[in-house]
Amino acid sequence: MQPLENTPTADAVGPRNFYSFTLENLEAYLKQYGKEKFRAQQIFKWVYEQRVTDFDQMLNLSKDLRAELKNLITFDLPPVLKHLISVDGTQKFLFDVRDGNSIEAVVIPSDDRLTLCVSSEIGCNMGCHFCFTGKQKLKRRLSTEEIVGQFMIVQDSLKKTNQKISNIVFMGMGEPLDNCEAVFGSIEVIHSPWGVNLSRKKITVSTSGLIPEMYRVADAKVRLAVSLNGYNDEVRSEVMPINKKYPLKDLLEECKRYYKATGERITMEYVLLKGITDQISHAKELVRLLKDVPCKINLIPFNEHPGSGFERPSDETVQAFHTEAMRLGAQVLLRRTMGRDIFAACGQLATKVKVDHPERMDISNSKIGGTNVRSFSRGQPSV
Numbered sequence: 001m002q003p004l005e006n007t008p009t010a011d012a013v014g015p016r017n018f019y020s021f022t023l024e025n026l027e028a029y030l031k032q033y034g035k036e037k038f039r040a041q042q043i044f045k046w047v048y049e050q051r052v053t054d055f056d057q058m059l060n061l062s063k064d065l066r067a068e069l070k071n072l073i074t075f076d077l078p079p080v081l082k083h084l085i086s087v088d089g090t091q092k093f094l095f096d097v098r099d100g101n102s103i104e105a106v107v108i109p110s111d112d113r114l115t116l117c118v119s120s121e122i123g124c125n126m127g128c129h130f131c132f133t134g135k136q137k138l139k140r141r142l143s144t145e146e147i148v149g150q151f152m153i154v155q156d157s158l159k160k161t162n163q164k165i166s167n168i169v170f171m172g173m174g175e176p177l178d179n180c181e182a183v184f185g186s187i188e189v190i191h192s193p194w195g196v197n198l199s200r201k202k203i204t205v206s207t208s209g210l211i212p213e214m215y216r217v218a219d220a221k222v223r224l225a226v227s228l229n230g231y232n233d234e235v236r237s238e239v240m241p242i243n244k245k246y247p248l249k250d251l252l253e254e255c256k257r258y259y260k261a262t263g264e265r266i267t268m269e270y271v272l273l274k275g276i277t278d279q280i281s282h283a284k285e286l287v288r289l290l291k292d293v294p295c296k297i298n299l300i301p302f303n304e305h306p307g308s309g310f311e312r313p314s315d316e317t318v319q320a321f322h323t324e325a326m327r328l329g330a331q332v333l334l335r336r337t338m339g340r341d342i343f344a345a346c347g348q349l350a351t352k353v354k355v356d357h358p359e360r361m362d363i364s365n366s367k368i369g370g371t372n373v374r375s376f377s378r379g380q381p382s383v
């Protein structure tokens, strides 16, 4: 296991946040204070199995040890500023991550799963032109505890209604592979038996195509989603500047390497932009482009937001694109959109605590074929 860059040490001033620790980190941290290794395991069991975060309730620890641990470890999580529930059951949580910044996590229910979409950064430097988050330059990368914290807070909230998160996708605000230490640190906590204990197959990392870091998704043995959004380099570069640095040929080669290493097909997220990526001829080119890449395609009709400069295709155009891609043999999904009445769309998330009621944005054109279509700019959590 690779040590985390932000491994807490005794040299650091003040108590450390528990949710930043792997088991190994906590063992090492406690060792510096002369504590036995097994104490770390005991604390992990209390927190992740029993959801006990008060040392006074950890009765298999001595009174003296509990008093000492209170000075070494905190269980602070980002406060929830808003919790909105859509008519369709989608839930949005807005967290205060200090300095006037906020992040969002979204819970999306479907027949057989409850998927949590988490943020990895405040803002994003990738600058994808169709994405509202991309207009908000990177302010800060989230820490491991802020990512694990999103999971724990949402999970605790869902418990009240006997619900449980079944899947987690890194598709919220930010480019996950631009924050590898915290993202893969949080994944370790989330999948490990001593942590949340969620199967790796239920964890998906989505990237805009940061090729040098994509091997880490395979190494972590979690699923890969790629925000594709273009059927050739010219178009993709137009909507995603990262394509100029890492063009499609290299990106798809890396995808094949991922498949070879894991045997898992990739999810390709494809935003339908009116007149740019939504034509029948584009569907043909897209299927041709991906013919050698083991993948499925998620179609995401664009949801307009102020100043985007892009338009949403008509319902008929979307249907025609979908039909053509299927006719050509691609596995292509047009997912039901959820949560639009609370503006719970990835890529349209605000970084300011004082949000001008984004949940009241116009959602009047949100129907496709009589079904709501979700407005993820980076794809839907359907992987």
Ligand code: SF4
Binding pocket: 124, 125, 126, 127, 128, 131, 132, 133, 134, 135, 172, 173, 174, 175, 207, 208, 227, 347, 377, 378
């Ligand atoms: S789509 Fe993703 S990678 Fe691109 S700007 Fe938005 S958050 Fe960043």
